[in-house]
Amino acid sequence: MTISIVVATAAVSFFTSCAEMESNNTKSLLSAAGFHTLTPQTAQQKEIYAALPADKVQRVTVKSRTAYVFKDEKAGIAYVGHEAEYQRYTNLCIQQRIAQDYYMATAMDPYWSHRWSRAWGYRGMWW
Numbered sequence: 001m002t003i004s005i006v007v008a009t010a011a012v013s014f015f016t017s018c019a020e021m022e023s024n025n026t027k028s029l030l031s032a033a034g035f036h037t038l039t040p041q042t043a044q045q046k047e048i049y050a051a052l053p054a055d056k057v058q059r060v061t062v063k064s065r066t067a068y069v070f071k072d073e074k075a076g077i078a079y080v081g082h083e084a085e086y087q088r089y090t091n092l093c094i095q096q097r098i099a100q101d102y103y104m105a106t107a108m109d110p111y112w113s114h115r116w117s118r119a120w121g122y123r124g125m126w127w
Contacts (some may be wrong), residue, residue, distance in 0.1 A: 026055070027079065029096070030070055033089035035081035049078055057089070 040049040044062070052058055054073040059066060068086040070079040081089065 025096075026057075026070065027072065029092045030057075030079040030081070030085075030089055033081065033092055034085040035068075035070070035079040035089065037077045038080050039077050052078070057086070 038045070040046045048060060048062065048069075049071060052060075052069060052071040054071050057068055057070045060069050061067075066083065068081050068083075068089075072079065
């Protein structure tokens with residue numbers, strides 16, 4: 001009984017820390033992509049901010065202008081960028097994912113991890 005409580009507590013702690021890390025990672029990627037922070041000041045900004053889901057990049061159109069907004073509810077700010085910044089953000093996410101996949105492959109089996117890129121070749125197949 002006590003072991004299951006300890007395991008459950010550890011699991012909750014692990015997933016909470018992963019979510020926190022993911023949120024911090026997203027904020028750092030958004031900043032690197034050129035998003036700027038904005039504290040909602042006007043009534044319209046506060047209304048839009050309140051309607052947004054937390055910790056998710058959303059496309060918002062106001063007066064025929066499109067922006068991408070990430071709501072950081074804990075800090076009470078929003079990360080705001082336009083199309084160019086959003087494209088940089090998605091490219092950074094892809095690059096990070098590729099790096100993580102490579103790291104995982106290396107950690108799982110060092111022998112095969114260095115051969116996977118050569119095995120697939122330029123056509124994406126090994127045969």
